[in-house]
Amino acid sequence: TQLLEQSPQFLSIQEGENLTVYCNSSSVFSSLQWYRQEPGEGPVLLVTVVTGGEVKKLKRLTFQFGDARKDSSLHITAAQPGDTGLYLCARGGSGGSNYKLTFGKGTLLTVNP
Amino acid sequence: GAVVSQHPSRVICKSGTSVKIECRSLDFQATTMFWYRQFPKQSLMLMATSNEGSKATYEQGVEKDKFLINHASLTLSTLTVTSAHPEDSSFYICSATARQGPSEQYFGPGTRLTVT
Numbered sequence: 001t002q003l004l005e006q007s008p009q010f011l012s013i014q015e016g017e018n019l020t021v022y023c024n025s026s027s028v029f030s031s032l033q034w035y036r037q038e039p040g041e042g043p044v045l046l047v048t049v050v051t052g053g054e055v056k057k058l059k060r061l062t063f064q065f066g067d068a069r070k071d072s073s074l075h076i077t078a079a080q081p082g083d084t085g086l087y088l089c090a091r092g093g094s095g096g097s098n099y100k101l102t103f104g105k106g107t108l109l110t111v112n113p
Numbered sequence: 114g115a116v117v118s119q120h121p122s123r124v125i126c127k128s129g130t131s132v133k134i135e136c137r138s139l140d141f142q143a144t145t146m147f148w149y150r151q152f153p154k155q156s157l158m159l160m161a162t163s164n165e166g167s168k169a170t171y172e173q174g175v176e177k178d179k180f181l182i183n184h185a186s187l188t189l190s191t192l193t194v195t196s197a198h199p200e201d202s203s204f205y206i207c208s209a210t211a212r213q214g215p216s217e218q219y220f221g222p223g224t225r226l227t228v229t
Contacts, residue, residue: 042117042206042220043157088156100147101208101218106156 023089136207143209
């Protein structure tokens, strides 16, 4: 089983603070996805990273893929209450249109006003 | 973007009864649909992979006779929880991949099942 370790599991911060969430594995990813899920809803794809060392930005969110493609991070600048949610990283399987996703355990973020 | 719907969004059933959850791809044909379950404050756990016109492939530890999956068309997959028990109470989420185009999974909004 190719496990994904996410940390921290829970994070509660004040509005305006910065934070980083990590996703690690002992094996190489062909690609990695980050999702955000709000309570009672399905996960929404934020970004897909495929190239070692890749950095992608989505407004105040910065996603980084490790050079060795075994780890990734999500950094949020000046967090807002609307950023509250469960952040999940996921890796694909063997590729193609039928690949399965394996999710990390998630980071439950609460941003307090 | 592609839209996946689930019905119902919430359902309460009595222990011992069966309940069916539908997953539909609204604007694309789905080669494959996936069913996940999620317990509170936990991640998604894949239950089964469903290909149109063939039997579903279940993950280890998931009882295929308890969680019946039917994928009769390219836009509809159903999950039936048979003889439901309180421990089956969970959030069930489906996703679908498009027949043509990138292999991204599009997730439904989930169904909250409560078994009393």
